[in-house]
Amino acid sequence: MDVSRWISRASMRLRALFRGAALDAELDEELGFHLEQLIEEKIARGLSPDAARREAILAIGGLEQRKEECRDARRVRVIEDVFQDVRYAARTLSRSPGFTIAALLTLALGIGATVAMFTVVYGVLLRPLPFPDPDRLFLVALSPKSFLMRQPGMADRTYVQFRESDRSFQHLAAFTWYKGNLTGAGDPVVIRVGSVTTEFFDALAVKPAMGRTFLPGDGRGGERMVVMSDQLWRSRFAADPAIVGKDLTLNRLRHSVIGVMPPGFDFPNRTAAWTPHEIVIDPGNSLLVPVLGRLDPDVTVAQARAAFEAAIESVPDVPRDDRSQWDIGLLPLKELLVGDVRRPLQMFAGAVVFVLLIACANVANLLLARASGRDREIAIRAALGASRARLVRQLLTESVLLSVIGAALGVLLAHWAVPLLLALAPAGRIPRGEMIRIDVAVVAFAAGVAAIAGIVFGLTPALRLTRRRFSRTLLPGGRSIAGGHERFRAALVIGEIALALVLLTGAGLLAKSFLRLRAVDPGFRTENVVRLSIELPDSTYSTPGRLQTFHQEMLSRLASLPGVVAVGAVNWLPLGDMHLNGDFRVEGAGEDAPFNVDKTVASPGYFRAMGIRLLQGREFDMHDTGTGPPVVIVSRSVARAIDPSGNVLGKRIGLWGRENSREWLTVVGVVDDVRQLGPSQKSHAAAYQPYLQMSRNLFLSNMTYVVRTVSDPLAAIPAIRNVLSSVDKDQPAASIGLMRDVLDSATAEPGFYARLLGTFAALAVLLALIGAYGVVAYSVAQRSHEIGLRRALGAQDRGILWMVIRRVVSLGAAGVVLGAIIAWLASRLLETFLFEVTPTDPATFIAVALTVFAAAVLAGVIPARRAARVDPLVALRHE
Amino acid sequence: MSRPTDLVQGTLDLLLLKILALEPLHGWAIGQRLRQVSGNVLQVSDGSLYPALHKLENEGWIQAEWKPTENNRRAKFYSLTRAGRRQLESETANWDRLSSAITQVVRIEEA
Numbered sequence: 001m002d003v004s005r006w007i008s009r010a011s012m013r014l015r016a017l018f019r020g021a022a023l024d025a026e027l028d029e030e031l032g033f034h035l036e037q038l039i040e041e042k043i044a045r046g047l048s049p050d051a052a053r054r055e056a057i058l059a060i061g062g063l064e065q066r067k068e069e070c071r072d073a074r075r076v077r078v079i080e081d082v083f084q085d086v087r088y089a090a091r092t093l094s095r096s097p098g099f100t101i102a103a104l105l106t107l108a109l110g111i112g113a114t115v116a117m118f119t120v121v122y123g124v125l126l127r128p129l130p131f132p133d134p135d136r137l138f139l140v141a142l143s144p145k146s147f148l149m150r151q152p153g154m155a156d157r158t159y160v161q162f163r164e165s166d167r168s169f170q171h172l173a174a175f176t177w178y179k180g181n182l183t184g185a186g187d188p189v190v191i192r193v194g195s196v197t198t199e200f201f202d203a204l205a206v207k208p209a210m211g212r213t214f215l216p217g218d219g220r221g222g223e224r225m226v227v228m229s230d231q232l233w234r235s236r237f238a239a240d241p242a243i244v245g246k247d248l249t250l251n252r253l254r255h256s257v258i259g260v261m262p263p264g265f266d267f268p269n270r271t272a273a274w275t276p277h278e279i280v281i282d283p284g285n286s287l288l289v290p291v292l293g294r295l296d297p298d299v300t301v302a303q304a305r306a307a308f309e310a311a312i313e314s315v316p317d318v319p320r321d322d323r324s325q326w327d328i329g330l331l332p333l334k335e336l337l338v339g340d341v342r343r344p345l346q347m348f349a350g351a352v353v354f355v356l357l358i359a360c361a362n363v364a365n366l367l368l369a370r371a372s373g374r375d376r377e378i379a380i381r382a383a384l385g386a387s388r389a390r391l392v393r394q395l396l397t398e399s400v401l402l403s404v405i406g407a408a409l410g411v412l413l414a415h416w417a418v419p420l421l422l423a424l425a426p427a428g429r430i431p432r433g434e435m436i437r438i439d440v441a442v443v444a445f446a447a448g449v450a451a452i453a454g455i456v457f458g459l460t461p462a463l464r465l466t467r468r469r470f471s472r473t474l475l476p477g478g479r480s481i482a483g484g485h486e487r488f489r490a491a492l493v494i495g496e497i498a499l500a501l502v503l504l505t506g507a508g509l510l511a512k513s514f515l516r517l518r519a520v521d522p523g524f525r526t527e528n529v530v531r532l533s534i535e536l537p538d539s540t541y542s543t544p545g546r547l548q549t550f551h552q553e554m555l556s557r558l559a560s561l562p563g564v565v566a567v568g569a570v571n572w573l574p575l576g577d578m579h580l581n582g583d584f585r586v587e588g589a590g591e592d593a594p595f596n597v598d599k600t601v602a603s604p605g606y607f608r609a610m611g612i613r614l615l616q617g618r619e620f621d622m623h624d625t626g627t628g629p630p631v632v633i634v635s636r637s638v639a640r641a642i643d644p645s646g647n648v649l650g651k652r653i654g655l656w657g658r659e660n661s662r663e664w665l666t667v668v669g670v671v672d673d674v675r676q677l678g679p680s681q682k683s684h685a686a687a688y689q690p691y692l693q694m695s696r697n698l699f700l701s702n703m704t705y706v707v708r709t710v711s712d713p714l715a716a717i718p719a720i721r722n723v724l725s726s727v728d729k730d731q732p733a734a735s736i737g738l739m740r741d742v743l744d745s746a747t748a749e750p751g752f753y754a755r756l757l758g759t760f761a762a763l764a765v766l767l768a769l770i771g772a773y774g775v776v777a778y779s780v781a782q783r784s785h786e787i788g789l790r791r792a793l794g795a796q797d798r799g800i801l802w803m804v805i806r807r808v809v810s811l812g813a814a815g816v817v818l819g820a821i822i823a824w825l826a827s828r829l830l831e832t833f834l835f836e837v838t839p840t841d842p843a844t845f846i847a848v849a850l851t852v853f854a855a856a857v858l859a860g861v862i863p864a865r866r867a868a869r870v871d872p873l874v875a876l877r878h879e
Numbered sequence: 880m881s882r883p884t885d886l887v888q889g890t891l892d893l894l895l896l897k898i899l900a901l902e903p904l905h906g907w908a909i910g911q912r913l914r915q916v917s918g919n920v921l922q923v924s925d926g927s928l929y930p931a932l933h934k935l936e937n938e939g940w941i942q943a944e945w946k947p948t949e950n951n952r953r954a955k956f957y958s959l960t961r962a963g964r965r966q967l968e969s970e971t972a973n974w975d976r977l978s979s980a981i982t983q984v985v986r987i988e989e990a
Contacts, residue, residue, distance in 0.1 A: 005962035
């Protein structure tokens, strides 16, 4: 094509696009001129001016349609039409504000909930880790799934072997973390310290902002070094630019600072400092540690998987067939952080899609209701030369415009809802919180949802509306045809009710499970109890004697505080994050019946302070020391195992394992069982030993003091803190707070899930009810003529009322039955979240079904009453 | 007067270009001229003339200008552009080939 023609065409298009009105005026003039010529010609042939004019217009075949064809020739129709449609849609929508506001609110709620949920799901599950080539990073897992170790890991011994033989990974690092006492930098504080092998930073491919990270061999020679996070450097060391080479005191030991990491780096999970981890293999024990590796650039994931499978052939204890109870293989590194929130997040993402679908169905319903009133408008537009595709496009523009505005409002809503959601979630349970934000990806998602939603809820009404035979609509006195969409709209409402019922059933199951959980007797009483946990470093407290002296001092000073009723100490606090268990044997019962118990250490007064019931015998007292006879207090289920008749006092048991000396302990008391691992876990059998009879640091360096007060326990916290610093001013509290909060946080997660799903369900039910109300109210309005006629013929109020309510009842019943079937099939997905409630719990199903049904009927009563009040005269005059 | 023959699809463009190649004309006059030069055989319906003209204009083959007519009315006069002239040549060549081919087929003696 030559240039001049191209330029002339381009200028035509531009003119068409921006000077469309001028072109239209020219077109009018041109066709007008033609028409005049035609009329003149016909008059010259002897026709009257009127007849000439009529014939001319017929000949030109409908002026307006010709104009449309001429406009089509301009080739900018698509763009021009979009502008025109948007303008037109905006005008139409603003002319029916009631409809528009209802639709926008519905959409804002539906899309807002979806966007908020997506923001969280995207931040936690989908956003890539902030490391170079994050998809080349894997967790190498070979560990049994367990409650205590939430992350997949690998025995340290196996890690060392695997690292030797492996050829797939550039770097393989093992790491773990511990709480460290940081002193000499402001008040003593507990920080999270990553204990990492020297490959750690190379595997993640992060460079320090200052100084260096670990080199092979670091940490082996006994010199202590530390890499710190930017956050720690700023908050505790005033961003000292000369920090590298200085010292930092961690657990009372001087560590030389060798580097500072760039801002934002705190892997894994809010780590403030990293020390080199040296693996010391203990022939009898192994430590499970997470292992991460960066794949070699030349190795594919499949090759690495195959090599890993070959490498673990020789590892003992690895199950060969059933791996369901193990984590085995190469998992994405993100799994370390998100592993156990994936299921709940997926559940909520699913729930929110339900809400969105209901919102779409509602808007589709509203559009259909309005559509019936627009028959004439559409028919006129068609008669004026609009093609069906053109009409559908224009109607879709309207629905997409609605959904785009709805999405904008939804994003705004999500902007507030996301922080609220995170604030409601139990502390620390939503990982990667820093990744959760509303950004381009989220807005793009919202736009996508809006476009899809707009088409989903707009297409059916648009197609149905333009399918009509227009001629009938335009006949004089022609009634717009109302009944046509009824069945479709009823189907929409039934679907909405069904989806809402599914969500409400899920929420009901979770709520019931949560209440069951809250009603569990944990075996101890939490009211008025403060707990203070400490971890004493081996460096200062190197012998059992020093540890015991510290605890004795603490206990006696705590006991003398005013308002304190009882004081005790325990090493593994119920619902805490650590415990230790092992076998015990009964004297004289032979070797054949080992029984697993929690091996716990407690002080005199512990059971009283914690409110654990003493069932037989006595508590520990001041005579249970290293010089006295070794004693033990057992829990109820241990007592039953020793002697079903309950006669256990004075019997002797052995708790020996690797940690205990082989001596017999005399049972001096029996206490109640405690739910050690949480209210949803079964009670644990426990054997308690007095702390003054323990001879290993392992049992003494972690201790929690339990202080029961007369009144407000919160008021006692400052005094309790003071006791700690008066005993050792450099010893920070690992944690301090109310025992009640420990119990609450153990049920916080299920509570949060129940509330969140409950919120979605409430939203869904509300939307579905609005939908049901809309359909019934509309059908009443459409049938007012018929109702008036019935009344004129003598129908009673009750009869009319019943006629309308019957319709609601049938809609509601259909929705409830359909929903119950879906819920029945889907609720097993909830099984892992339920405690003492079956996924098909009949009571919940029935209660929810009745609630939804009753609500649906209620939604129909208002329009029914209106129908009963229809004045026959008014109704018959109508139209 | 017999009914004017309907135009073969696609030949309208060629005819319009040819007529405008002779002299610039407004829409009405184009219709008149077409009828006149074809001896009342060809007639473009009033309804399809303008869309066709607008299409040609958008293709850049003809251009339009507002000018007074002989009775001093304002009318839109179309004229051929350089590209239009080339287009006319190639369409004429096409038409020649096509029409002679059709003629040959039609004149085959039936055996």
